Amino acid sequence: MPETEPAARRARGRLRRGLLSRVSIKSKLIVMLLVSSIVSAAVVGLIGYESGRTSLRASVFDRLTQVRDSQSRQMQDKINDLRNSLIMYTRGSTTIDALGAFTAGFDQLATASINPAQQQQVADRYNQFAKNTEQKTGKRLDPLALLPDSNAQKYLQAYYSAPVGSANNAIDLDDARDGSAWTAANTRYNDFFREIVDRFGFIDALLLDGRGNVVYSADKGVDLGTNLLTGPYRENNLRGAYEQTMASNAVDFAAVTDFQRYQPAGDAPTAWMVAPVGVHGRVDGALALQFPITGLNRLMTVDKQWQSTGLGTTGETYLAGPDDLMRSDSRLFLQNAEQYKRDAVEAGTPPDVVDEAVRLGGTMLVQPVATDALHYAQRGQSGTLITSDYLGHQTLQAYAPVTLPNTDLHWSIIAKIDTSEAFAPESSFTRTLVLTSTALVFVVCIAAMLLAQLFVRPIRRLEAGAQRISRGDYAVSVPVESRDEIGDLTAAFNEMSRNLGIKEQLLAEQRKENDRLLLSLMPEQVVQRYREGEQTIAQDHQDVTVIFADIVGLDELSDELPSEESLAIFNELLRQFDATAEGLGVERVRTLRNGYLASCGLNVPRLDNVRRTVDFALGMQRIIDRFNGETGRRLDIRAGIDTGTVTSGLVGRSTIVYDMWGAAVNLAYQVQSGSPKPGIYVTADVYEIMRDSRHFARVGVITVDGAEEPIWRLSERQS
Known part of the structure; x- marks a missing residue:
């Protein structure tokens, strides 16, 4: 019995191999292409669905939070203005x-x-x-x-x-x-x-x-x-x-x-x-x-212009007091009092309360709104959630307490919108994704059959050609394990594999050298597009921080030293700059005669690209200071930093150069070149982002397209 079981397994294995060996390569290619394509489409679809769904939901919540905060600020400003006016009148x-x-x-x-x-x-x-x-x-x-x-x-x-x-x-x-x-x-x-x-x-x-x-x-x-x-x-x-x-x-x-x-x-x-x-x-x-x-009411109901303020057909903002009653009127009440009566009663509001609201002509101090969002806001919390509202509708709600200094008011503000409306883009996105995936699978099926036909035909021709050139004895033998087209092709390639291996090794080394050279000149994404034959490669980038730095005193140093020695110093400084940039995620774009152009967030988006670029400028300053301390020289850095939209791509025909241009690059250069003293200079956009974490001093303005732009100088100099 122990001897017959292994024999049976071996027999089943031989049978499976025999069945597989009799399947044509065309059929194998069709199955392979279909399986790989469908699996890839499924994985990409799931990832895209989750990513798109998360982004859409985050966008809806962000928009609702912005409406809530805007309404809250307007109300606070109005009450503060009236309060201040009253004080002025009484004095x-x-x-x-x-x-x-x-x-x-x-x-x-x-x-x-x-x-x-x-x-x-x-x-x-x-x-x-x-x-x-x-x-x-x-x-x-x-x-x-x-x-x-x-x-x-x-x-x-x-x-x-x-x-x-x-x-x-x-x-x-x-x-x-x-x-x-x-x-x-x-x-x-x-x-x-x-x-x-x-x-x-x-x-x-x-x-x-x-x-x-x-x-x-x-x-x-x-x-x-x-x-x-x-x-x-x-x-x-x-x-x-x-x-x-x-x-x-x-x-x-x-x-x-x-x-x-x-x-x-x-x-x-x-x-x-x-x-x-x-x-x-x-x-x-x-x-x-x-x-x-x-x-x-006019303020909280945005003068009944709900759609133009981003609240759609079901959204609204309202105030509520510590007694869980409204301090403004319901949108549905103002638009359709009968529908309000039906929905409010179904949601649990007593009918006599609803009748009182209709009789008084408003829901203020009548309609209870004891929702989870209100209770969170009353505890001083701000946030968003999905829950039922006072009308029994499933809604997205953004809540926050209303801060009115020097008053005893304890109001809360709620901005809400029905989930059916808020998530309508998500449903449309899901339908589109499903339909697209289905169409893609169908196209892949057709393409698999056509491609398999095309793949088999060259293999047949290659087999015949390999047999004609296999007259030499190449001493390399590859086991033939199948009797299909691939098996025949393998037998032919056994004769020429040795020479092809040597040639392939030489070609591989040449390709690696080419790849290394290209990667030293441009980013990997651009290299890939350049390999694929694109002639015009340009890409717009949002939210990129640009630094344009100049080594002050390098020209005088070059005049004092031999060219080989000054070049060695410059290369060593660039090497240290590159190492610092790599550690901070800053990407060098190109170097000038005595300058350095770099960016952060260009090819790898980063939320903190402004901070990283300022830190890189400080790192460059430390490198120069260290060089001065070691050599007794007096070099310095004059850098300009701006953030915004840029364009990158390949420039030139006979000589290809990877470069970056745009408003942010121009403004960074003008900030750097327009500053007479060494230091790190930033634009207003960079200053607004970094003002809480770094010390700056305003040093003047520059003129850009006829308009004056203020510039700031980084006050701190870290050692």
Whole structure:
């Protein structure tokens, strides 16, 4: 039994070899080409798919993050600008004098009275206010609880608020012609505060005295004359901002509140900016500006220009507060309220909340957005993720906290877009890749059959020719293991293999020498294209850093020394430069009479090509310093560095030279040649990238195409 098993295996092996030996070389070539091509296509396709998919996803996330950051910066700038403007206004004499005048006029009205007709007009005004609020919000108000309870408030409501009713034109009423001191102050200062409200888009401007009384309102609404501390509207964040302002004792202080529904404004979402008013470090009162939702909404909804800002058909940005409620309106709500209702309810939002948003005409302070992205942002984190949004849609979301210095606001900003839209290019890419791979396999099948036919025909002819020239005895025998065309060809080649081997060895040595010579003149990629017969070889490169360096003092040294000795010194310096360049990944392009042109990121893309090039310039400087220390000579380096787009290729016909040219090369040369003193000079682009890690000094400007370009000199000189 042990002897029969090996015999059986040997028999099976002989059978397989016999079957394979009877398969024609044409069939073998077809199978080989098909298998290798299909495997190669599959591997390349998988690599391309993963690489393309990763790149596309990274691009989508980057674009969404840019939109988020842009919106956040715009919002911060707007609030900071308004806050700074408020501080400037409160520090001016006009606001200080106005507060004093309105406070004095308000105090004089403490004993004033109104007639029954005016009393009834005020009551009708508050009844209408309560009715309008109920229609808008569904909340039932008691007008009697809101009626003025002080003579001053009754008087101001009778002469300024009640006569105009709800026409919203009380801000234009400067003189009620009642002869009071308050009216005199209003006639003098109302235009000033009206200009602030109109210019910056505020709803109202309030002046508050040190007791919490609203002694002036530009809009002259139902809160005119009320007291923030004891009145019917005391449960509002305006009171907290007022108390914080009065306790600040700082003229450059400004409190900014979060949005909250403000009853005198028809329960509309309202934020406040409050700053102290006073002189000589004493706070006599405050100026409060009513910040509306409309301006913030216009900013966060990019004025409804979502597609032009890169948010497509489903993307949006919105703000959310620490209560997990929106601080801006939903895009879907603004575009299709019915679709918003359906999606929000299906996503888990209570129907009464959705109905309230529809009734109020917006989702601010109504729609909850307690998503994972918001919770991360509330913890101070920034990033991106794929998760469900408040409408139940699968979305890409970029989140971040909103930083507003010197405020108590704790908002978060979310930029999102549906995955179906965001990954549409990825799906298209996948379909294209699959179709292309399928077509490629089909083409390979046809090509394999044609190529196999072509391959076999020369082999037959070569076999006949080899038999005719194999009359000599070459003593080299190759075992013939098959009976197909290759076997016949091998038997013929046994006769001439020795001579061919010798010739092939000589040819191989010659090819290596040619390769070495070409590689010393140009990069490997260019050598390959040159071998393949390309006549015009040029390639554009993005994000390449170029250094143009000149050895200062080499001409004088050459005049002092024999030519052989000066050449040896120059070659030794070049050798050290090349070694330093190779260690940093910098590629030498060519050398000049006493100069050196190199680049980083030309043939091997590198993210840190600017840093590597600056380090290489410092390395050249150290080599020169070491040479000076060893020989007592006074050589130096004058180098210019720029980064940008260049073109490389072969120049010339009879004499081929590998060179590099372009704007970055020209600017590097102008920076180097335009600098009178030795040193390392960089352009503005290089300076912006390296300013945080290297010390530079601005040394002037150069003129490029009629425009002045600043240049910087590297201040540090490392030993």
